[in-house]
Amino acid sequence: MAAMAKVTEEQALVERFRRGDDSAFDRIVEQHSAEVAALANRLLGWPGDVDDVVQEVFVAAFLGLKKFRGASSLRTWLFTITVNKCRSRWFRRLRRLRPVTAAEAEAVASRDRSGDELAIDQEALARVRRAVQRLPQKYREVVALRYFQGLEVSEICELLGITPNVMQVRLNRAKRRLKEQLGDVLEEKS
Amino acid sequence: MSEELMERLLAQADETAGEPAFRRITAAGIRRQARRRRLVRIGVPTTVAAVITLAAGLWAIGTRAQGLQPEPQRIASLEEQVRRLQAQNSATLRLVQEVLEKDRQDRRLASLNAELASIPDPMREIDRQVDKTAFILVYQADKLYKELNQTESAVRAYKEVIQLFPTNQWADVARERLSQIEQRRLNKSDGQKGEARWEPRNT
Numbered sequence: 001m002a003a004m005a006k007v008t009e010e011q012a013l014v015e016r017f018r019r020g021d022d023s024a025f026d027r028i029v030e031q032h033s034a035e036v037a038a039l040a041n042r043l044l045g046w047p048g049d050v051d052d053v054v055q056e057v058f059v060a061a062f063l064g065l066k067k068f069r070g071a072s073s074l075r076t077w078l079f080t081i082t083v084n085k086c087r088s089r090w091f092r093r094l095r096r097l098r099p100v101t102a103a104e105a106e107a108v109a110s111r112d113r114s115g116d117e118l119a120i121d122q123e124a125l126a127r128v129r130r131a132v133q134r135l136p137q138k139y140r141e142v143v144a145l146r147y148f149q150g151l152e153v154s155e156i157c158e159l160l161g162i163t164p165n166v167m168q169v170r171l172n173r174a175k176r177r178l179k180e181q182l183g184d185v186l187e188e189k190s
Numbered sequence: 191m192s193e194e195l196m197e198r199l200l201a202q203a204d205e206t207a208g209e210p211a212f213r214r215i216t217a218a219g220i221r222r223q224a225r226r227r228r229l230v231r232i233g234v235p236t237t238v239a240a241v242i243t244l245a246a247g248l249w250a251i252g253t254r255a256q257g258l259q260p261e262p263q264r265i266a267s268l269e270e271q272v273r274r275l276q277a278q279n280s281a282t283l284r285l286v287q288e289v290l291e292k293d294r295q296d297r298r299l300a301s302l303n304a305e306l307a308s309i310p311d312p313m314r315e316i317d318r319q320v321d322k323t324a325f326i327l328v329y330q331a332d333k334l335y336k337e338l339n340q341t342e343s344a345v346r347a348y349k350e351v352i353q354l355f356p357t358n359q360w361a362d363v364a365r366e367r368l369s370q371i372e373q374r375r376l377n378k379s380d381g382q383k384g385e386a387r388w389e390p391r392n393t
Contacts, residue, residue: 022217029215041210051212055220059227062220128203147197148204175196186195 010074018066025065029058032075035149036082042144043086045133056085072158079151080159083141090137124185131181139174142167324360327351331367345371 016024033054040053060081068077132143145156157164179186331347334340348364348371355361 022221025217025220029217029220033212033215037210037212041207042204046204046207048208048211050210054212054215055223058215058220059223062217062224122206125199125203125206128199129207132200132203143200147200175193178196178200179192182196182199185199186192
């Protein structure tokens with residue numbers, strides 16, 4: 001019932017926007033910007049500052065909202081845009097990739113290390129994040145959407161345009177790789 | 191167990207990464223940004239096209255100007271080439287003129303030779319005229335002697351032929367006539383009467 005009401009509210013907002021009511025778009029931004037920013041942050045490997053990506057996502061949404069037919073929820077639609085923008089950004093970053101200097105590596109390591117027991121946990125979690133970052137893009141996307149974003153399987157399949165089987169295969173392969181990389185952490189934690 | 195642990199670890203890793211930072215977004219801001227992007231999307235290619243067109247135009251003008259004003263070395267080379275061609279042309283012209291002149295001279299020489307060949311031998315002509323004159327004198331002398339009985343005049347005429355043309359055949363004839371006249375005079379003086387009249391030979 002609540003979902004129905006939400007869909008109706010989204011449709012109303014889109015209709016208002018089509019009629020030229022900017023406040024409807026403000027409302028959409030208000031409702032979804034935090035989730036879009038969180039997803040972008042996770043997909044890009046937790047860089048912290050995702051302002052540019054969020055701006056790009058909402059500019060694209062602003063330009064394409066009039067064509068939005070409501071086949072999926074507004075949230076899924078915005079997430080699709082976010083995934084695409086992050087992919088573009090990822091490829092742009094790959095193009096600009098440069099070797100990490102020893103000083104930069106030390107700075108990252110010292111940021112992750114900070115005091116005894118808590119520091120050990122922080123270091124382990126930082127390793128988890130790095131392992132996720134090292135995953136191939138298609139595996140990283142399903143991990144981020146499933147475990148970090150908490151989306152349903154059907155939602156992920158719709159968003160990425162893949163079948164549930166494909167999604168499950170990707171998820172299993174991603175987990176296997178993570179286990180390979182984080183074996184000692186998992187043993188320690190268990 | 192391991193699956194759950196991993197999911198928990200992933201969740202913890204995400205939670206401890208911190209909240210993402212981003213500016214507050216408004217419809218007005220997005221509209222401005224969209225307008226700016228549209229402007230860039232249209233303006234940049236247009237500007238690039240205009241710059242390329244301008245550059246191409248300038249390049250074309252520059253190339254044409256460069257074509258109209260060649261380098262000094264190229265000018266010198268072309269001038270040298272023109273001079274060489276002019277010299278070659280002059281030499282060819284001179285050769286043609288020489289050949290034509292020689293041909294003209296050859297033709298003139300051939301014409302003169304033909305003219306010369308048409309002219310009779312002057313010595314023979316002189317001989318012929320001499321022979322003719324001598325014959326006329328002998329003929330007149332014969333006429334004086336035979337028809338007019340002017341023997342003295344005839345003798346003078348024969349002597350004149352012998353004097354003027356001593357080697358001519360008609361001088362021999364004149365001598366023969368004088369000899370006959372002399373003989374006749376001798377015979378006449380010897381008293382021979384009724385002697386037949388002498389007839390000069392047919393000339």
